[in-house]
Amino acid sequence: MKKIDIFKKLRSSGLRPTKQRVEIAKFLFERDKTFHFTVESLDKLLAKRTTSKFALATIYNTVHAFKKAGHLSEVEVRGKKTYFDTNITNHHHFYDSETCELIDIDANDVVIQKIPKAPNGKKIKNVEVFINLKN
């Protein structure tokens, strides 16, 4: 993804393309495969790859802004950390608690045959399937 596209992506979602956002966006979105990360891991990776430095709060702000704009999804797993996922399509996850690793599962690879009705007055927003792994 070219710099100009990053600019577009940010601007079209109402985010000013600041130096920090552009750098973070380039790092996150210029890749073919899905990328899972926590704020902490992203911070470390950015520190390695770039010369600029980022306040931790900036990474939190940016990642949440990207999420709000629909460029990232958030995945909550057992444990204290929040993971983010560059795969924003509807999909599911394997979770390997040994390695604390998330692995995407395509939505088509999980077929649910039967599901209960939502309680009165409520609707189903989405269904998340977590497959926990062991060795």
Next chain:
Amino acid sequence: MKKIDIFKKLRSSGLRPTKQRVEIAKFLFERDKTFHFTVESLDKLLAKRTTSKFALATIYNTVHAFKKAGHLSEVEVRGKKTYFDTNITNHHHFYDSETCELIDIDANDVVIQKIPKAPNGKKIKNVEVFINLKN
């Protein structure tokens, strides 16, 4: 559940039936319906219902001891808090993010037709289905 049964329940799982544990166990297990709670909410409820006071650390210890002994299950949902569930059978959950409320779904009410193979070297430990609700 009678006090003597609480004693048995605790002792059979290697937990000394201390005053605190017995009171907490009575509060949690002397009910017909599933009960979902966080450590924080349990603390508040206990403060209302009983005259004894409990250190927060005791509630953490006790709840985790109960979980380890298989008397409670733990459910992680979006957000920072950890929920515990007196329903220790294999089951799923609705999650109402408006009210931060968990609702049990019987395992039989969710039928999964197709599921992907675990990655190489890994096995599937369990499958958790979360149905997120909206209004």
Next chain:
DNA sequence: TTTTTACTTTAGAATTATTATAAACTAGGA
């Protein structure tokens, strides 16, 4: 282009949930 304004970044403080610590206490066996 300069000025202005609103949005951002930043470092550090604050908050929140949880766990660790170490001293005092207690259940249950010897």
Next chain:
DNA sequence: TCCTAGTTTATAATAATTCTAAAGTAAAAA
């Protein structure tokens, strides 16, 4: 009853995240 290991407790520590307020910057207005 005495002893010992397991428990409880208050408090400190930790960890992830959010808040704050000052300094900086992008983009609109002049």
